[in-house]
Amino acid sequence: xxxxxxxxxxxxxxxxxxxxxxxxxxxxxxxxxxxxxxxxxxxxxxxxxxxxxxxxxxxxxxxxxxxxxxxxxxxxxxxxxxxxxxxxxxxxxxxxxxxxxxxxxxxxxxxxxxxxxxxxxxxxxxxxxxxxxxxxxxxxxxxxxxxxxxxxxxxxxxxxxxxxxxxxxxxxxxxxxxxxxxxxxxxxxxxxxxxxxxxxxxxxxxxxxxxxxxxxxxxxxxxxxxxxxxxxxxxxxxxxxxxxxxxxxxxxxxxxxxxxxxxxxxxxxxx
Numbered sequence: 083x084x085x086x087x088x089x090x091x092x093x094x095x096x097x098x099x100x101x102x103x104x105x106x107x108x109x110x111x112x113x114x115x116x117x118x119x120x121x122x123x124x125x126x127x128x129x130x131x132x133x134x135x136x137x138x139x140x141x142x143x144x145x146x147x148x149x150x151x152x153x154x155x156x157x158x159x160x161x162x163x164x165x166x167x168x169x170x171x172x173x174x175x176x177x178x179x180x181x182x183x184x185x186x187x188x189x190x191x192x193x194x195x196x197x198x199x200x201x202x203x204x205x206x207x208x209x210x211x212x213x214x215x216x217x218x219x220x221x222x223x224x225x226x227x228x229x230x231x232x233x234x235x236x237x238x239x240x241x242x243x244x245x246x247x248x249x250x251x252x253x254x255x256x257x258x259x260x261x262x263x264x265x266x267x268x269x270x271x272x273x274x275x276x277x278x279x280x281x282x283x284x285x286x287x288x289x290x291x292x293x294x295x296x297x298x299x300x301x302x303x304x305x306x307x308x309x310x311x312x313x314x315x316x317x318x319x320x321x322x323x324x325x326x327x328x329x330x331x332x333x334x335x336x337x338x339x340x341x342x343x344x345x346x347x348x349x350x351x352x353x
Contacts (some may be wrong), residue, residue: 090233110145111138112212115182115226124267127333129186131206136179137172143217147171149256151211152351156186156204156233172214182327184208189334190319200336204233237329237336239263239299245344247316250353254313256288256306261299262329268296273330278306281321287312296331313350320346 115133123130154162163184169265172178184206191199210227243259262274269278274294276287288306308316315321323342327334 122267127188131184133182135182138177139172144174146215148214153209155207172313200236202235206231206233247350249350254308259303261301263299264296266297272296275328277326279324318346
């Protein structure tokens with residue numbers, strides 16, 4: 083009887099030691115990505131963040147029922163993603179790596195009220211809850227990790243240079259240089275259109291539409307035709323102009339509004 087009890091005690095002690103050993107020595111590890119490991123890509127209206135996440139099981143037993151619960155919020159607490167991944171079993175003495183992907187549907191983002199994220203920098207707070215079982219399912223292991231990932235915004239800058247009022251053989255134009263910077267994950271051509279309103283009319287005084295290159299800083303010049311009465315009003319009167327801008331990014335369009343304090347030049351460029 084005493085021998086049996088001793089054998090049982092030895093077995094329990096061995097079970098405890100082999101269970102604690104990998105955690106105490108660091109042979110069981112969860113590997114989270116660094117900022118340099120995070121990749122971004124865009125396709126069909128969806129921005130996807132991808133990063134490698136791995137588990138090293140250097141212990142004596144398989145790790146079972148591996149589960150990752152991922153929540154993503156921006157810095158104001160707006161929830162962007164809530165998903166669960168089941169990884170199953172990771173065998174003893176092995177290492178498991180998986181590419182973790184978090185998708186941000188831009189149209190859903192717009193419809194949910196986070197419109198400003200398209201134009202502004204932010205941080206995505208990625209919260210990972212890790213659950214698994216160890217030692218033949220006798221030990222449950224839970225851990226929580228938090229990673230902050232910078233978000234740059236898709237439309238990073240829209241700026242206008244100094245405008246000129248032009249008289250070209252009796253045709254009147256407003257000529258203004260502009261620059262649009264979009265995130266490098268975008269590519270190809272996009273659409274850029276605008277309508278300009280002054281402070282005395284509900285109808286636009288000028289409009290234009292052209293194509294721009296996406297994924298870079300694009301510089302161009304707008305030439306907006308205006309009626310003679312509008313041209314002379316701009317020539318002599320300081321006023322606030324409202325510019326309604328629409329940018330087409332392949333799969334969807336976004337709109338924004340800028341105000342411009344127009345300073346009357348008192349003379350035109352004659353061409």
